[in-house]
Amino acid sequence: MRHIPRTPLAVATALAAATLLAACGSGFDDDDDAAGDDAATGGTDGGASLTVMIGSSGEAETVAVQDATAQWAEETGNEVEVIPAQDLVQQLQQGLAGGNPPDVFYVSPDRFRMLAEGGSLYPYGDQIEDADDIYQSLRDAFTYEDELYCAPKDGGVHALVIDTEAWAAAGLTEADYPQDWDGLATAAQALTADGRVGLAFTGDYNPVGSFLLAGGGFFVNDDQTEVTADTPENLASLQYIKDNMDAGTFAFAPNIDAAWGGEALGSGKSAMTIEGAWIVGALQNDFPERQWTAVPMPAGPGGPASTAFTNCWGIAADSENQAAAVDLVNSLVSPEQQQTFAEAFGPIPSRASLAGWNAETFPEKAAFAEGMDTARSQVAVPGFESVLADFNTQLEGMAAGTVTPEQALQALQTNGEALLSQE
Amino acid sequence: MTATVTREASAGRIRPVRRRVTSGHLRQERRAGWLFVAPAVIVLVVFLFAPILMAAWVSLLDWNGQSSPFSGDADFVGLSNYQSLLTEAGLLRNDFMLSVRNTIYYVLFNVTGVVVVSFALAMAVNSYVLRGRSFFRTIFYFPAITSSVAISVLFLFxxxxxxxxxxxxxWVGVDGPSWFTDPRGVLHIVLGWFGVSDAPGALADTTVGGLSLWNWLSGPSVAMCALITLTIWASSGTFMLFFLVGLQDIPVELEEATAIDGAGGWQRFRHLTLPLMRRSIVLVITLALISSWQVFDQVFILSQGSPAKTTLTPAYVSYVRSFGDGQFGVGAAVAFVLFAIIIVLTLVQRWVGRERRT
Incomplete structure (x- = not known):
């Protein structure tokens, strides 16, 4: 047997281990603080290579984004790679933790503040072309400490979706479309039949949040600095839902064996539901024979209100090509490109100047864009996801009769306050 | 195993006599040994021990997952993640205790079920009476090679x-529940049949970890039962193989001898098969126990913890806290507490299942 000297072996082993460790940990030592430094990195004169990570709804969206970015790349002499993420939240987080995030990516309002606070987003609000044209509520969703961070790529609000056949069969006309909560309760009662409830919606905090808004309350105050769950307005709103559920005219979708509001309406288990514009594609694909229409949410005691849903094009603070990325995003949120996207896979444009075009081209989606200026976006406080998930559990209990509306709101108040006090 | 023992014993015997002569040779051998195990050791260190140490460090930080945890950007908070998890009343402790309760029932029913079912399957495909045994062995193993995602979606339907x-x-006149949305605990349902629908005072007032004893004693929810069924069905094929190997190691002579001695089928099973299968049973219980505590993918796909958090498990809490709320320190702390629970239970189980010489 050949004699192997001891020291070189040990050194070789250590080296191999160290190399492997270093390879795995690459990027862990990147410490450049691009956040807070407003000067964009890189130039716009071509030669940049950008990665764009999207949480795609499907093939249509992926292809549309690929086409749009490829066109921009050709015009400007840059390169763009589009990565449709399987799990955007997790893949983005991995990139951020490793100091190697994609240059451009989708950001949802409920995760926006976490990323902005963590210094992961490059604030380019002042470089968005014609930013004032974008709906105020959508810009608010991506504003942190009075600074607009990213450009909303689309928008939409909750609307009341109605099964028109059931509506006509119940002897109701278009004039009867509910304008307020009394009208909604009456219509739901008229539409409730054997094996069908009048109104069913996903039993989570989003549609219930829209009711709270119409009732003049919400989970948090305008600045999202205080929890305002346990108020008389919210109690009245929850009580309204609860009373109608007890009467058998309202239901949460899971309780009538439907995964979400769209399935409840599509399968005929309910005659009305509350959803956003995403229901349009789902109904077309899964329940093409269902005849439906969408009307704005009925006004509550606090006036007409709804929740706004949107995503923005975030640019990484660690990106080396921020200037090019801003240029790309500006081309993606331009009115022409938003029209192309709307035709390709159905998002509602985020620009107010396109409201008329949207209502004309897609009359079935008009209600999902109405009242966008006064709508409110989801709670953005980091960590609120678990608090609202607990509220979902309380709502389940309310539907089952084991939790009173008071208790549900008190639990939300306690948990939310505990979270905000940690901030 | 035996070979190593003999070799060590003989080396020990001759070492005092021939130490000087062999020491150089021995050292060389040891070195060569290290060289040969080096790849495995390096892989273990890099992909197992180093990440564990990193996670341990993260569990002591208030880290949002957006920078390097080793750059000093994240605040060092000591044991406060563990405190809010285990001692401070609040949403986090409540969620965690619920997840521990759910998993205790999950482990209890899943491990029992999987041992019984896979043992029965192994007995069946090992018996000489059964025709086409290899066909059934393949069939029973099928669920194990199917992706757990596909199985979960199937069970959802x-x-x-x-x-x-x-x-x-x-068909048999039973009105089934809507399984995955039914949060009622099975024990509570059974107690309800006997008229106990509300918590007796003592059980409602005594709390452990912020959860009343009545809640601890709920039993698995209806939704959790569906989940348990899924896991038993999916994993019994693998464990059947473990048992099959054990059963085939039982010498035929012994069985014949017992038969000649006049032992019936049940007696043979109770006094011959079971004692000889002790090792296999302990092994299967250990493996099933560990994998049950780590259950994640079925929950992630099927229920996300609902209904009423009765399918919440520690691994899922860790995921949601980390990626949902951006509290990676808390998520890592949950993982370490889970790690401790598994270690302790495995040690207890090994101690209970140890071989006693009489």
Whole structure:
């Protein structure tokens, strides 16, 4: 047997281990603080290579984004790679933790503040072309400490979706479309039949949040600095839902064996539901024979209100090509490109100047864009996801009769306050 | 195993006599040994021990997952993540205790079920009476090679309110629950049949970890039962193989001898097969125990913790806290507490299942 000297072996082993460790940990030592430094990195004169990570709804969206970015790349002499993420939240987080995030990516309002606070987003609000044209509520969703961070790529609000056949069969006309909560309760009662409830919606905090808004309350105050769950307005709103559920005219979708509001309406288990514009594609694909229409949410005691849903094009603070990325995003949120996207896979444009075009081209989606200026976006406080998930559990209990509306709101108040006090 | 023991013993015997002569040779051998195990050791260190140490460090930080945890950007908070998890009343501790309760029932029923089912399957495909044994062995192993995602989606359809399971139940006049949305605990349901629908005072007032004893004693929820069924079905094929190997190691002579001595089928099983299968049973219980505590993918796909958090598990809490709320320190702390629970239970189980010489 050949004699192997001891020291070189040990050194070789250590080296191999160290190399492997270093390879795995690459990027862990990147410490450049691009956040807070407003000067964009890189130039716009071509030669940049950008990665764009999207949480795609499907093939249509992926292809549309690929086409749009490829066109921009050709015009400007840059390169763009589009990565449709399987799990955007997790893949983005991995990139951020490793100091190697994609240059451009989708950001949802409920995760926006976490990323902005963590210094992961490059604030380019002042470089968005014609930013004032974008709906105020959508810009608010991506504003942190009075600074607009990213450009909303689309928008939409909750609307009341109605099964028109059931509506006509119940002897109701278009004039009867509910304008307020009394009208909604009456219509739901008229539409409730054997094996069908009048109104069913996903039993989570989003549609219930829209009711709270119409009732003049919400989970948090305008600045999202205080929890305002346990108020008389919210109690009245929850009580309204609860009373109608007890009467058998309202239901949460899971309780009538439907995964979400769209399935409840599509399968005929309910005659009305509350959803956003995403229901349009789902109904077309899964329940093409269902005849439906969408009307704005009925006004509550606090006036007409709804929740706004949107995503923005975030640019990484660690990106080396921020200037090019801003240029790309500006081309993606331009009115022409938003029209192309709307035709390709159905998002509602985020620009107010396109409201008329949207209502004309897609009359079935008009209600999902109405009242966008006064709508409110989801709670953005980091960590609120678990608090609202607990509220979902309380709502389940309310539907089952084991939790009173008071208790549900008190639990939300306690948990939310505990979270905000940690901030 | 035996070979190593003999070698060590003989080396020990001659070492005092021939130490000087062999020491150089021995050292060389040891070195060569290290060289040969080096790849495995390096892989273990890099992909197992180093990440564990990193996670341990993260569990002591208030880290949002957006920078390097080793750059000093994240605040060092000591044991406060563990405190809010285990001692401070609040949403986090409540969620965690619920997840521990759910998993205790999950482990209890899943491990029992999987041992019984896979043992029965192994006995069946090992018996000489059965025709086409290799065919059945393959069939029973099928679920193990199917992706757990596909199985979960399949079960979602089977256990729908109007799904196959309930249709079959309705043939025998049973009105099945809507499985994955039913949060009622099974023990509570059974107690309800005997008129105990509310918590007796003592059980409602005594709390452990912020959860009343009445809640601890709920039993698995209806939704959790569907989940347990899924896991038993999916994993019994693998464990059947473990048992099959054990059964085939039992010498035929012994069985014949017992038969000649006049032992019946049950007696043979109780006094011959079971004692000889002790090792296999302990092994299967250990493996099933560990994998049950780590259950994640079925929960992630099927229920996300609902209904009423009765399918929440520690691994899922860790995931949601980390990626949902951006509290990676808390998520890592949950993982370490889970790690400790598994270690302790495995040690206890090994101690209980140890071989006693009489």
């Amino acid at each position: 089977l256990f729908q309110g109007s799904g196959v399971v309930n249709v079959v139940l309705s």
